[in-house]
Amino acid sequence: MNNQDISLKVKKIIEDVKKYGDTAILKYTRLFDGIKNFSLKDIKVEIKNLPKIDDVLFKRSITFAINNVKKFHQAELRNIKKFWLTKYNNIVAGQKLLPVESVGIYIPGGRYGYNYVSTLIMTVIPAQVANVKKIVVVTPPKNVTNYFLYTAYLLKIKEIYKIGGAQAIAALAFGTETIPKVDLIIGPGNIWVSEAKRQLVGFVGIDLIAGPSEVVVVADNSYPVEPIAYELLAQAEHDKNAKSYLLAFDQSIIEKVKNYVLSNAKELISQIQFKYVKDINSVVSIINQIAPEHLTLFTKKQNFILPKIKNVGAIFFGNNPSAVFGDYIAGPSHVLPTDTTARFSSGLSVLTFLKKISLINFSVNTTKMLSKYTSKLAEIEGMYWHKKRVDYGKES
Known part of the structure; x- marks a missing residue:
């Protein structure tokens, strides 16, 4: 199947999910994941208790990994200036950084199996450190093993949505009866997931469109x-x-x-x-x-x-x-730019979840000083009401 065929099929999946919600999710999960009896009650998995796992080394390893990743991103946050102001030409201006309200995290399946606990750690923790309030995790049904749920529980994730592929990305972008709509979608995936993310740029925030490792x-x-x-x-x-x-x-x-x-x-x-x-x-x-x-x-x-x-x-x-x-374990997120995109983009980090808000504080002197020059520039651009607005300030 060539890229154009995939693009058309992904477009249809996105349109169906937007129009039919959970009904489309069930249809495509049954089709692509081969689960014929997949039903509405199977979409959402609540994690109320720590799953029982006897693998002691796994439990030590996952705890060590979580600790390392958390320490790295906490250090990153400490080195980010979250608020600043400066003064020039009677203007006081600056910036503040705030976390996005909600994020959808896609955890992919794999070539040789599932249990991608490492990607769960590498995506959830930076979002948590950035103080994102609502984190929605989606992953293909076969990923939802005790190892995966154990890791999610340690990360204080209380629910997982068992959907994968382009339909999962569309569900996060538009929301369904069961799956919440989010402001930003992150996480790696196959060509179907990447194409869905590409097509949904503008409808929802997208971290990066990751290709093969x-x-x-x-x-x-x-x-x-x-x-x-x-x-x-x-x-x-x-x-x-x-x-x-x-x-x-x-x-x-x-x-x-x-x-x-x-x-x-x-x-x-x-x-x-x-x-x-x-x-x-x-x-x-x-x-x-x-x-x-x-x-x-x-x-x-x-x-x-x-x-x-x-x-x-x-x-x-x-x-x-x-x-x-x-x-797995060093600290920085393993979600990184691929396919030459490191020329202009960076890996997933706390900054991925922070948005910048510009701040401009006006005083009487500021307004009078700016009006003359702003009025002239608006005049040159033919913006009548722009000019009228700042001329009012000039006359005040």
Whole structure:
């Protein structure tokens, strides 16, 4: 199915959800998720108690991840100036930042399974830290496992809506009898979800239209072949359209990594591109052109590369770095710009949920001073009533 076909089908889904609400949700969930007896009572899942899970290491891991992500975004909030004023030419002006009232969070399914608890953490926590009052979580029905519900409970999410795909995005944008309408929709998804978000820009706030996962790995002979190969394969396994790039300072690294992949994960080799690079400037140029979601540096030259990188979602560097830690537990959200959009956009953060309001405070002297110049500019633009309004101020 080509992109035009998907676009037309998504448009129809959006129109149906807007017109028929829950009836359309049931229709498409039965069709796409293969649940023939899916009913209205199945859409909403209330989480009243902590689900029983015997996996002790999981419980410790998820608590540790939540703590890290929360600490990072709390630190981010402390470093955001939420109110400021300045004075110039008798004008007092400034800005204040306020959270959006409501947000819909989409948690996708996956290539190899579900339980995407990491995305739940990486999206809900920044919204909570920003003090968003209403958080609505939607996810495909198969995602709603005890692991998922356990994580949601720890995050104080009291209900989950078991819907996925374009129909979930449309439901959040317009609201249905069961699913609340929201002001902003965030979260990654497949091509159907991304297309729905694209078509609904303007009806509802959209964080970013995320494409398949991607990583650029820069390597020299200072690291063994295994971690380099693992790093490339880790992102490739997300999705059949995910992309991994190896930029190597030595041709032998490419041969070793390629042989390892062919021996251990042959099915993913087509998703990895290999390129020999001679110098740092060539590496930097390629990275800034690709503008990848993730950049991992397995090289002693990283301190020379880092200052020159302009376009990337997240950089992983230091000793034995990995984007996989970023996927789960490091702190910053793993919802990042893809498909070269790091040239002009950033990853999900507390700022995603804050809107800016401009403040302009007028005094008698301010109005008199501004009227003369504003009147002339309005006159030049042919704006009669604009001019009349400020001329009144001039006469006062």
